[in-house]
Structures are given as structure tokens and as C-alpha cells.
Amino acid sequence: MPSQITNYQCPACTGPLHFDSASGKLVCDYCGSTYTVAEVEEYYREKDEQAAQAMVQEEEAAAQESAASAQSGTAAAEMTASDTAAGESVAEEHEAEQENPWDADGITSDWGAEAAGMKAYHCPSCGAELICEETTAATQCPYCNNPSIIPGQFAGTLKPDYIIPFKLDQAAAENALRTLYKGKRLLPSAFTRESHIREIKGIYVPFWLFDGEAAGSVHFHATRTHTYTRGDTETTETEHFQVERGGRMAFSRVPADGAKKMPDGHMDAIEPFHYEDLKEFSTAYLPGYLADKYDVSAKENIPRIEKRVRSTFVQQIEQTVTGYGSCNVIRENVQIHRGKVSYALLPVWILNTHWDGKDFLFAMNGQTGKIVGDLPVSKGKMAAWFFGLAGGITVVLSLLLNLLF
């Protein structure tokens, strides 16, 4: 378990810092000071070194103190008069509790299966105990609201290669959701009025980015048709061809999310991310947002990625088959040559709404603002639109046909 938890504090006033998506800097919530990511990294590097030195010194001092206290054991047992009185009072309370005890039989330290996925940390700001999921890497203390980072989650091989910092803030996410509702003719009227955002959170979602190459051949059945008329007979000649095309094509950074709790549909649909904003990973981008480490490995994502890559390769190859009237794939033989896999944290706003006893999940790309999610459909409105349109068009067309013919 990572024992260390970091709370980025303002070097000027020690207030909590959070990453500001608009400026791309860390901002102090109290004094308003701003710092670049590089400045904060440098500051905390020095601070960590000083803390490490102080810890060594503290441990040495503690060792000396424990040796000295062992020698003067009896002196420590002496109590003053006031201490005695206080001791008596405590003893009385203890006796009363024994006579009328609280039923604590149900309390257990055993967390059962849930414990396997949970971890406890202490907030460095207020000392509260934070119970987090095993994959949590950045969170916010529910007591003091300070953003906290668990750097150990990103240590060693778990360290992401890249990060795309948030560009859009919570207000933009809320606006995007309202915009998503607009113009939706099948959305129940009550949904817009009654549904409330239960939860909105900015999350750095772990993504695997796959480089690779698709190579192989695709076989098609293609036809070329020629029609001519002689007298009262129309003749159609169709030439049938077996067409084969082989080749290769490179792909770069095809993403697949590495978080079990993120629905694949939502994560695919908010693509694409613009990779020109990719930065070298730093925990300094995390304050103010939640972050998870991956719990779906790159290997587990390979079938999903290869399916997408194979589909695009076949489509592109098919476009090279020209000069035919029709072209259909008969069979394909495509191999995927696997390249480099990178690990990146990408910004996603997750919005949860509740209406009519159901939860609705929306995801917004924290970089581009693309928002996706499944909205409820009013069956009444769907029927009204269908029959209204069909009836209206039927009447108008009938009148037009009557006028024309």
C-alpha cells in the first residue's frame, strides 16, 4: 500500500493548489497565486528532499529518546494530585460502562471481500482517513476539500507516459449537457425539467495508446455492367471478377480505456483526443481532479483495438479497387503487427443524472467538449412524431399528386 499521500500546497500561503484548465497552471484557492507545472514540480522536489532529510534526523532522535526513557521508568509513573482526580473520574466512567455496556458485537474489523478493492489513506491537510478504491490515484478530501495525490499509484511501471490536461471546466460540462438536451424531439419534457445532476466529476481516465501496422490481403467479388438496347430488347452484360489487393497501413495511438468502471461505449464515443496536447506525465496536473490507475491491462484491450484497426484497413484497401460497378469483400487475411503501447491519462468529465428512478451517465471529452450518453425516449412523443409526420407528408403528397396528375 502506498503510504505517502501528497497535498500540493501553495508555496506562498500553504493553501491547497488545484490545476486550472483555462490557464493550464496550478492556482492557489486562497491567495490566488499561480504556478506553472514545472515550478511546482521543482518546489516539491526540494521539499521532498528536505522532508526526507528531516525524517532521517527525526528517526535518529526518536531512537535516542526511547533509550533514555527506558532508564527512568519509575519517575514516569508518578502522578500529581490533579492527575489522580482525573484518573478517578475516568475509572468511574469505566465502571459505569461495564455495568451498562453498548452492544458492540456487530462491529468487526473484517471488511470482507470489499476490503480487497479498498485502501485507506490519511489526508495530509486535516488528517482525516480517506477510504479510496484501490485504483484511485487522485482524489479530494471530503472533510477539508483539499485535492490529494497518491503518487505511489503512478510509481515505477505504473507511471503514465503522457497526460492531456483538462482544457474545459465543470461549467463547460454542465453547459454541454444542457446543449445535449436541446433539439431532442423525443426527450420526455419532464426529463429536462426534473432531472438533476447528481454528480459531476473530472476524471483523468487511464488509456492505452497502441501503435501498430496492419498488413495482409483482401479478396473481393467485383462486377462491371454494360447495358445496351436493340429493338425492343434491353440486354445487360455483367462481367464478374475476382479482385485481390494486398498491402500495409500504419496506425498511431489508437486509444482504449484501461478503467473497468468506465463504459467502453462512452469512452469510444468521446474520441478523438487531440494528441498535439499530450504532455509528459506529471502529478502536478492532477490536483482538483480525480484520477485512477488502470485496472484493465493493455493485453486485455488488444482484441478491441485489433478489431478497429482491421476494419479500417479493409475499408481503405477497398477504396483502392476502382473501375467496377460493385465490389464486395469475400474474405480477408489481415495480420496486426504490434508496435509500441503507451499509457496516458486523458481528461473526461463524468456527469450522473437521475430521473424516474433511473440513472443516466454522460461523458464529456475534457479536451474537446464532445459529450455523449444515452437519453431517455418518450414513447408517446415517438408515436406522435411518427404518425404526425407520416400523416402530414401523406396529405401533402396526395394533394400535390392530385394537382399534378
Next chain:
Amino acid sequence: MKEMKKAFLCFAMILSVLFLLTAPAAVLATGENTDYSGVYVWDTAGIMTEEEQNALQEKAAQVAADYQCACYIVTVNDYQDYNAASPYDAAKSIWQDMDFGYGDGRDGEMLMLSMNDRDFAIIAHGDFGNMAFTDYGKEKLDEVYLDNFRNNDWYGGFSDYLTQSEKYLQMARDGEPFDVDTDPDAKSARHFMERVIAMIIGLIAGGSVVGGSYRSMKTATEAGNANVYAIRGSLTVDRRRDVFQNRTITHRHIQRNKGSGGGGGGTSVDSGGFSGHSGKF
């Protein structure tokens, strides 16, 4: 021509004698100078009773008087007796030889049955006659009497012919001759089809719009391709093989519309001023 006229008159005379030559329909000429202008029923094949002929003659005369357009009924044993290549040609010959038609324009219509091989011909003549009895009108007229003739109901068929012809003449007088565009039955059938087509288009359009709206409600879908991540210009094709396998040939007969009429209506009139057709019953 004269011989044909004589032959026709001869047949008519014999039959008229047989039917006592009393009814107007059976009154046939006894000489070249006889005026036949008021006779509209010529049953030379002798397939109707005297009463039937009289009834038809009376009705045809009334129609001619009301609309200045004659509607003739002619039955012959064999149209080939008139040295004609077809029942249609025979009908034209009889019309010309008998100087049929109403007024100076010789407007009128004639339905002829040739009993030997159960042939029929219907022709129209004159500006008003051809206007009133369009090609489409004459085809629809067939449906009115052929079912009777197929059951040897001669009087019923001719009676229906006169009744329907009177309707056509009334429509022509009103300036809307019975045609593809003015046929009330065809019109209602066409309107029904138009409504069905409009409804199908309406349903498809409504379904497409609502389907599109439904899809816009469900935007969290897994990606099916990696198009965005393909490195531009990295596609290299190093194997191209196009092998011809076989050739299939299909033929389709093109249905072409008969006659003129620009859009399926009107009357096709030949150089003799006649329009019409012939067939079997």
C-alpha cells in the same frame, strides 16, 4: 365496293323477309336509292328477335337525335364475305358502302359482330364521333358488351353498348370526352394508388426522421473502426490482382405504348377518318 354493298343488302333483305320486315331495324333497302339514314340496327346474321331489334332501333334513334351522332349495330355471318382482311376493315367497308354516319360530318360509331368465327369490330368516324369515342373509350366499351356476347346474350350486349355510348356522347358534349384522364373509375383507382404511394412515402419519411431522432438519443456507442488513427499516406498496396471469371447476360423485353395520344389518351384516326379495333368474343 358496289359488289360488297349488294352482298350486304342481299343478306339483310333475306333476313328481313324472315323477320317479316316490319321492325325499323329490319327495314332494309329494296333499291339503291332507298334512304337508310334512320336505320341503326342491321341484324343480317339474324341473332335477335324482332322485338329486340325494335327496342334497340328505338334506343339508337333516340341517341342519334339527342346527340347528332349515330350508333350502329351490325351483325354479319362472316366478315370475309366483304373481301376484307380483318373485321375492322370489313366494318369500315360497310360504313362507307352504306354511307353511315350522322349529318355532313358522318359522325357515328358502329359495333359489328361476325358470327362465324365470333369476331367483332368497333369503329368511330367523323370529328365528333372520333372525339367522343376515344381509343381508351372504345377499349373500355369492349368490357361492357363482350361479357354478354361471350354468353350469347346479344340483346343485352347491344343494349349495354348503346347505354354506354350515350354516356360517352354526353361527356363529349360537355367537353370532357371519356378518356384515360376522365374515366371516373380509372380516376378513382388512380387516386387510390396515389394515396397509397403518398402513404408509403409518408411512412418511410416519418420512420426515417423518427429513426434518426432515436439514434441521436443514443450516442454512447462503441467505435467500429480506427480511421482517425490511420497515419495519412501510410497505406501501401503491393499486390493487385484482377481476374476475369465469367460474364452473365440478361435480356429484358421493353414494353412500348401502342398508338399516339401523348400520355395514353386521345384517338388514333387513320387516313380514311376511322378509328377503332377488332377482336374476338
